[in-house]
Amino acid sequence: xxxxxxxxxxxxxxxxxxxxxxxxxxxxxxxxxxxxxxxxxxxxxxxxxxxxxxxxxxxxxxxxxxxxxxxxxxxxxxxxxxxxxxxxxxxxxxxxxxxxxxxxxxxxxxxxxxxxxxxxxxxxxxxxxxxxxxxxxxxxxxxxxxxxxxxxxxxxxxxxxxxxxxxxxxxxxxxxxxxxxxxxxxxxxxxxxxxxxxxxxxxxxxxxxxxxxxxxxxxxxxxxxxxxxxxxxxxxxxxxxxxxxxxxxxxxxxxxxxxxxxxxxxxxxxxxxxxxxxxxxxxx
Amino acid sequence: xxxxxxxxxxxxxxxxxxxxxxxxxxxxxxxxxxxxxxxxxxxxxxxxxxxxxxxxxxxxxxxxxxxxxxxxxxxxxxxxxxxxxxxxxxxxxxxxxxxxxxxxxxxxxxxxxxxxxxxxxxxxxxxxxxxxxxxxxxxxxxxxxxxxxxxxxxxxxxxxxxxxxxxxxxxxxxxxxxxxxxxxxxxxxxxxxxxxxxxxxxxxxxxxxxxxxxxxxxxxxxxxxxxxxxxxxxxxxxxxxxxxxxxxxxxxxxxxxxxxxxxxxxxxxxxxxxxxxxxxxxxxxxxxxxxxxxxxxxxxxxxxxxxxxxxxxxxxxxxxxxxxxxxxxxxxxxxxxxxxxxxxxxxxxxxxx
Numbered sequence: 198x199x200x201x202x203x204x205x206x207x208x209x210x211x212x213x214x215x216x217x218x219x220x221x222x223x224x225x226x227x228x229x230x231x232x233x234x235x236x237x238x239x240x241x242x243x244x245x246x247x248x249x250x251x252x253x254x255x256x257x258x259x260x261x262x263x264x265x266x267x268x269x270x271x272x273x274x275x276x277x278x279x280x281x282x283x284x285x286x287x288x289x290x291x292x293x294x295x296x297x298x299x300x301x302x303x304x305x306x307x308x309x310x311x312x313x314x315x316x317x318x319x320x321x322x323x324x325x326x327x328x329x330x331x332x333x334x335x336x337x338x339x340x341x342x343x344x345x346x347x348x349x350x351x352x353x354x355x356x357x358x359x360x361x362x363x364x365x366x367x368x369x370x371x372x373x374x375x376x377x378x379x380x381x382x383x384x385x386x387x388x389x390x391x392x393x394x395x396x397x398x399x400x401x402x403x404x405x406x407x408x409x410x411x412x413x414x415x416x417x418x419x420x421x422x423x424x425x426x427x428x429x430x431x432x433x434x435x436x437x438x439x440x441x442x443x444x445x446x447x448x449x450x451x452x453x454x455x456x457x458x459x460x461x462x463x464x465x466x467x468x469x470x471x472x473x474x475x476x477x478x479x480x481x
Numbered sequence: 482x483x484x485x486x487x488x489x490x491x492x493x494x495x496x497x498x499x500x501x502x503x504x505x506x507x508x509x510x511x512x513x514x515x516x517x518x519x520x521x522x523x524x525x526x527x528x529x530x531x532x533x534x535x536x537x538x539x540x541x542x543x544x545x546x547x548x549x550x551x552x553x554x555x556x557x558x559x560x561x562x563x564x565x566x567x568x569x570x571x572x573x574x575x576x577x578x579x580x581x582x583x584x585x586x587x588x589x590x591x592x593x594x595x596x597x598x599x600x601x602x603x604x605x606x607x608x609x610x611x612x613x614x615x616x617x618x619x620x621x622x623x624x625x626x627x628x629x630x631x632x633x634x635x636x637x638x639x640x641x642x643x644x645x646x647x648x649x650x651x652x653x654x655x656x657x658x659x660x661x662x663x664x665x666x667x668x669x670x671x672x673x674x675x676x677x678x679x680x681x682x683x684x685x686x687x688x689x690x691x692x693x694x695x696x697x698x699x700x701x702x703x704x705x706x707x708x709x710x711x712x713x714x715x716x717x718x719x720x721x722x723x724x725x726x727x728x729x730x731x732x733x734x735x736x737x738x739x740x741x742x743x744x745x746x747x748x749x750x751x752x753x754x755x756x757x758x759x760x761x762x763x764x765x766x767x768x769x770x771x772x773x774x775x776x777x778x779x780x781x782x783x784x785x786x787x788x789x790x791x792x793x794x795x796x797x798x799x800x801x802x803x804x805x806x807x808x809x810x811x812x813x814x815x816x817x818x819x820x821x822x823x824x825x826x827x828x829x830x831x832x833x834x
Contacts, residue, residue, distance in 0.1 A: 382530050383563045385550035387577030387625065397576075401567045 246463065253456045261457035269434055270442035271461065277350060277438065278418030281357035285365045285414045286407075288358075293369035294395070298378060314363045322360050323427030330355075330428075348430035353438060356424035357417075365414045372406025373399065409476040416469035420462055482506040482661055483527070483629055488536035490526050497522055498685045500536070504629070504663060504678075509655045511672040512665045513709060514682035520665040523682070524631045527663070528557050540628060556622030560634035562614040564606035570617050571602040577625045588624065595657075596620050596650065612643035616650070623660070630654075632664040636671055648674050669709050673697070673755060673834045681705045693755075712803040713758045719750050719833065727775070727828055730756060736799030745775040746831035755834040762830035763804040765794060766823045767814055775828040778802075782820045785811075796824050 224232075261267055295301070296308050314322055330336040330346045339346060346352040376399055384394035400407070422440035429436040433445055439458050446454035483504045490497040497519050504510045512520050525531055527538060529550035537546045545553050564573050574593065578585050593599040596616040606614060615635060622630055635651070636644045652675060654660055666672060672679050673693050680690045681704075689701045697714050700706035717732040728749055731741040746756065764770070769777065780798030792811040796802045802824055806814075816822070 377563065379530075379559060379563050380565065382525070382528065382550060383557065383559070383621075384565075384576070386528050386553070386555060386557050386627075387621070388551045388579065389577075390549075390551060398565055402565075404567070 249456050249460055249463070253453060253460065257453040258457050258460065261454045262461075264454070266434060266437065267442060267454070267457065270437045270439050270458070273350065273353070273436075274419050274438040274440075277353040277357060278415050278421075281354045281361065281418045282411060282415040284354070284358050285362045285418075286411060289362050289365040289369050289410075290407075293366045294373050294399075296366075297370045297373035311363050311366055314360060315367065317360075319356075319360045319421065319423030320427055323356055323424035326352075326356060326359060326424065326428045347428065348432060348436060350429070350436060352429040353425050353436055356428040357421045360421055360424045361414050361417045364417065365410050368410040368413070369403070369406060372403045372410070375406075376402050405476040409473050412469055412472045412476075416465060419465055482508070482541065483663075484539040485527075486537045486539070488523075488526065488533050488538065490522060490531050490533045492522065492531060495519060495522060496685050497526065497533075500687055502680060502687065502690070504661060507655070507659050507661055509651075509675050509677045510661075510663045510680070511676035511678075512663065512680045512682055512687075513667065513669065513672045515667055515708065517684075518667075518682045519685040520682055521633050524557060524633050524663070524665055527553075527629075527631060528555050529553055554625075554628045555631060556625065556627035556629070557631040558615070558618045558622050558633065558635055560637055562606075562618040564609075564614055564617055564621070566606050568606075569602070570598065570604050570606065570609070573606065573617055574602075574620045574624055576621060589620075592620050592623060595653075610643075611639050612647060615639065615643075615647060619650075619654070623654070623658070626658075627660070629661045629663060632662060634666055635664065636666070636668070651675060669697075670832070670834070672709070673714075673757075679709075681709055683708070712760050713763075715744075715756055715800065717744070717754055717756060719746075719752065719754045721749055721751060728754075728831075728833060730754060730831070730833070732756075732800060734799030742778065742799050744831055745828040746833055747828045748831065748833040750833045757832050757834075758802070758826055758830050759832075760793070760803045760805045762826050763802060764825040765796065765804050765806055765814070765816075766825065767820075769823050770825060772825060773827070774825045776831070777823060777825045779821065779823055782816060782818050782822060785816065785818055796822060798824065 292311070296304060296311070327347060330339065330352075336347065344351060346355055380398050380402065381391070381394040384398045385391065389397065419438075420440060421438075422444070425431070425436070425438055426441060426444070431437065431441045431444065437445065439462055443455045443458035443462070446452075446458065483502075485500055485502040488497060488500040488502075495517075500523060512523065514520050522531060526533060529545075529548060533546060537544055539545065540553065540555070564570075565576065568576065571589075574589060590599070593602065596619060598613060598616045598620060601609065601613060601617075606617070609617065615638075619635075632651075636647055639647060648671070651662070651664070655662055655675075664671070664675060676693050678691060679693050679696045681688045681696060681700075683704055689696055689705050694714070694716075696705065697709055700709060715732045717730040719728045719730040721727070722729050722745075725745075726749070728746040728751075730744045730746060732744060734740065734742045736742065744756065764772075764774070769779075778798040780796045780802070783795045783797040783801055785795075786793040787808075788805075790808060791805045792808055794804050794806060794811070794816060796804060804824060
C-alpha cells in the first residue's frame with residue numbers, strides 16, 4: 198500500500214480567487230481589456246439563454262411540457278441517467294480508490310486509458326460501442342441472454358455509463374488522493390479491516406466529492422446526446438431521451454418543442470451546478 | 482517484547498538498511514535522528530504500512546512481519562494526530578472499541594480523566610488545540626491497551642509549555658499503565674527527558690543503541706557525537722532553596738574539601754537529576770568578573786581544540802566543563818593549557834531533566 202501519485206491532481210481553485218488588488222482608480226489597458234472580454238463572453242451566454250425565453254411563449258412551453266412525447270423523454274432520461282449513475286458510482290469508486298492508493302503493475306497505463314474517453318467526442322464513443330456490441334458474437338450472445346443493448350433503453354444506460362464513468366473516476370480519484378492514507382492505517386491499527394477502514398473513515402471523509410460526483414454524473418447522463426444517439430438510435434418514443442427529443446423536434450420543425458426541451462435541460466444544469474458548487478465541486 | 486531482526490525496507494525513494502532492535506517490556510525507547518533518517522518509516526513498518534523485503538519483526542515471540550495491522554496490537558500516534566475529522570472526540574476515542582460494554586465505558590472515563598480531556602469529549606477535532614489533539618490521539622491509541630505504543634514526533638508541533646505537560650503525561654503513561662513505548666524524535670532534550678534507552682538513526686541505519694548516558698557521553702561515531710552531542714551532561718541531587726526559589730544541585734567531584742560542586746538553576750526539580758549546560762552559554766575569563774550570573778567557578782584549562790572559527794576549551798573545575806569561544810576571543814585572552822581561569826554561567830542556562 199502506498200500513497201497515491203496524485204492521479205487527477207486537484208487544480209488550484211484559488212487561481213480564480215487570487216485577485217490582484219488595485220490600489221488606485223486607474224485602470225491599465227491590460228486590465229480594461231481583460232474585463233471587457235469577460236463581459237462580452239458573459240453577454241454571449243446570457244444572450245443564448247434569453248434567446249430561448251424570448252422565443253418561447255408560456256402557452257407553448259406548457260403545451261409542449263404536457264405533450265406525451267416530452268413526458269416520455271423526460272421520464273426515460275430520468276430513469277436511464279439514475280441507473281447509469283448508480284453503475285458509474287459502483288464501478289468508479291473502487292477504480293478510483295485503486296488508482297489513487299495503490300502502485301500496481303499496469304496502473305500507469307490503466308490511468309491513461311481510463312482518461313481517454315474524457316477527450317473522445319461522445320459520438321465516437323457511441324460508434325465504438327456499436328461496433329463491439331452490434332452484430333459481433335458478443336452482442337449476439339448478450340441478446341440471446343435477453344440483454345439487447347443496441348437501439349434499446351439498456352443501450353442508453355451503457356452509452357451514458359461509458360461516456361461518464363471515466364469522468365466520475367477522475368473526480369473520485371482526486372478526492373481519494375486528497376485523503377491521507379494514514380487515516381486508514383490508524384483505523385486498521387485500531388482493529389478495523391481494510392474494508393471497514395474504507396467505509397468508516399475514507400468514505401465519510403470523501404463525502405463532498407462523492408455527492409458532487411454523483412450529481413455531476415447524473416446531470417451529464419441526463420444531457421448525454423452523441424453516444425446515445427449513435428448507440429441507442431434516437432427512436433421516437435422508444436429511445437428518446439430529452440436531448441434526443443430536442444433533436445427530433447428540431448428536425449421535424451417543431452421549434453417550440455425543441456426550445457422547451459432546451460429550457461428543461463438548462464434548468465437541470467442550473468440546479469446541478471448549484472449543488473455541485475455547494476459541495477466544493479469548483480476543485481475539479 | 483519487540484524484536485526487529487535485520488530489517489530491510491525499500492521504498493524506492495528511501496530505504497531502511499539492516500535494522501536490528503530490541504525493546505523490552507515496559508521500556509521507554511526513543512529513536513532519535515535528523516529529518517529523513519527513516520524513523521517514521523521504521524514506525525510505519527512496525528504497524529504494517531510498509532512490508533520489508535528482508536528481515537523480521539517479532540512481538541512477544543510471535544512473528545508479525547506480514548501480519549495485518551489490525552492484528553498486531555500496536556498503537557500509533559502521529560505528529561499530525563490523524564484524528565478522524567468527521568467524528569467527535571468521544572467517537573474518535575471509542576473508534577477502536579469492539580463492544581461498548583459498560584466496563585469499557587469506565588475505561589474511557591478513566592483514560593480521558595487521566596489525559597485531562599474529559600471536558601472536550603463532545604467537540605469536533607478541528608476545534609481542538611495542538612496539545613488537546615495530541616492527548617485525544619493518545620487516548621484513541623491507548624483505549625485498546627496496545628502491547629506497544631508508537632509515537633511519531635509527538636511533541637514537535639507543540640509550544641514549550643504544552644510540551645512540558647505532555648512529557649510529564651507520557652512519563653505517567655509509562656509508569657502507571659506500564660505501556661511499552663517507542664518514541665521517535667529529532668530532539669535530544671525529549672530523548673534525555675523520557676528515554677530508558679536511545680537508538681540514534683541516520684540515513685536508514687541505526688548507528689548506536691544504549692542508555693542516554695552512554696550514548697550522550699560515549700558516542701560511537703562522529704555523526705552520533707555531532708547529532709546528540711549534549712556536552713556538559715552531569716548527574717546530581719537537587720533541592721529547592723526556599724529563599725531564592727532556585728534549585729541547588731550538588732554534583733559529586735573529587736574537589737576538596739567539599740567533594741561536590743554546587744550549581745544553581747531556575748528550573749525547579751528535586752531529587753536525583755540530570756543536568757546540562759550548553760557550551761556556548763558558558764563564559765570564560767582570566768579574572769573573576771562581576772556579573773548577575775549565579776554560577777562562577779575557578780579551574781584550570783585541561784585541553785584546547787581548534788575547530789576553525791571557534792575553539793573548544795575544556796576547563797576542569799573538579800569536573801570538566803566544555804566551553805566554546807571564538808578564535809578572536811581565544812587569542813585576545815591568550816589562553817594556554819593548564820592556565821587558571823574562571824567559568825561563569827547563568828542559573829537560567831542550567832537545563833535540568
